[in-house]
Amino acid sequence: MTNSSYMIELRDVTHAYKTKAGPLPVLDRLDMAVPENSFCAVVGPSGCGKSTLTRLVSGLMRPNTGEVWLHGKKVTSPRPTVGMAFQNPVLLEWRTILQNILLPMEIVKSPMSKAQATERAHHLLDLVGLTGFAEKRPSELSGGMRQRASLCRSIIHKPDVLILDEPFGALDAFTREDLWCTMHDLRREEPFTCLLITHDLRESVFLADQVVVMSGRPAHAQFVLDVDLPGPRTLDDLYGPRAVSMLATLRHQIQVAQGRATEGDAPADDHTERTRAQA
């Protein structure tokens, strides 16, 4: 049974990779639930299984045990209703930016006509600040611009869920912050459920409604922070006392996950009381 008010649900998910040296346990009884149209960021130590989690949610892989549900349906195969963007945008050089953005329309069944999809692509290009770049080739764009185009491509077919696996990780700090604001613009215009994998705690607090901290491998959801910043967020909010306190809590939880601190060493003014652990 699943609670269909959640867009993404993982229940008791355990997974190990088969390797020459034997099974490598990666996830251990992981539980997670992401409500529809909300934004969930996942942080955790390097190698704890964050990308593995995205493969399970997108249906590219099935867990050894436990269940993954998307919008009340059990995931058993790759799901076209999931859009994805990665650290490396991988745009096809022999196609224009517009043609790259329209690529998912050639793969995924959609009620949109070609004309409607093209109109939508131009609208998305406007939204992400790439007006006038539709006919350019990827090599004519900067890294940040390519990532903006990749974001347009990942939502052109109106996916139920957008999975972002460190999409801003390779960008310089200012471009990254610009793209965070673009993400807010996109979600204001067109709400969608988002699962973001990131190593950047500020990014998680600025973008997400909830931040899940994964434990060390084999990982479970060690800690969940509800980000309770009121109203439309601005970058200045990240320097206010609420965000700073949340960042201290997250940093501490990462240290716990890395085995460098214990729960008892929590920072004095932390957000533990407003959070729920999901162990």
Ligand SMILES: Nc1ncnc2c1ncn2[C@@H]1O[C@H](COP(=O)(O)OP(=O)(O)OP(=O)(O)O)[C@@H](O)[C@H]1O
């Ligand atoms: N196909 C695979 N076969 C065997 N082992 C794998 C496979 N994919 C990942 N792993 C291993 O599983 C563990 C988790 O990998 P994963 O990429 O999910 O971690 P991650 O948290 O996303 O890492 P990072 O933060 O460094 O990006 C790592 O030890 C990795 O080497």
